Amino acid sequence: QQQVRQSPQSLTVWEGETAILNCSYEDSTFDYFPWYHQFPGESPALLIAIRPVSNKKEDGRFTIFFNKREKKFSLHIADSQPGDSATYFCAASAGNNNAPRFGAGTKLSVKP
């Protein structure tokens, strides 16, 4: 089921640094690329998402960079805060009714 590849598996940054999480995919029919975050003991929740018509999507400190040609997309978390410490999942889906396929996840730790 690993249709979406995600790296690194874990990442530690200092408070204030930019964390960069990477994903890639193979299926050209994918047309929606969300990032979810999950805190311990909680359900995943949508953080930010992008469609291939754009190569960049920003929401506050969170930015998705999308490269359609290389089938890669990344999440940049600027000015990382200890409260950002969580597991982040990239995902991809095709069409309006299909379930997203998730990457393996990146466990982010932000040290104060």
Next chain:
Amino acid sequence: SVLLYQKPNRDICQSGTSLKIQCVADSQVVSMFWYQQFQEQSLMLMATANEGSEATYESGFTKDKFPISRPNLTFSTLTVNNARPGDSSIYFCSSRGTGGRAETLYFGSGTRLTVL
């Protein structure tokens, strides 16, 4: 958005027994999806359930082991048959939102299953 209520929140069962997980949405949704998540690992799509039709299962999941019902647009159940310790994980129901939030996938609170 859509709210998904899942129960039980957690359960412990003996090997060989069956467990049923219920998921109720606060609004009508076309598809419900079931995901399995092992401790701190990825979310694996198990199946897609649409009203009035058999669920569509992903590779590695079967209807004999994980039968799913979807009797109406707000309800679904997942059963874990002949539970084994390897089934110990968290099971999430999910669905896309409604209206302007139709792209977003929402999750229930999850059912943490431990099989002894």
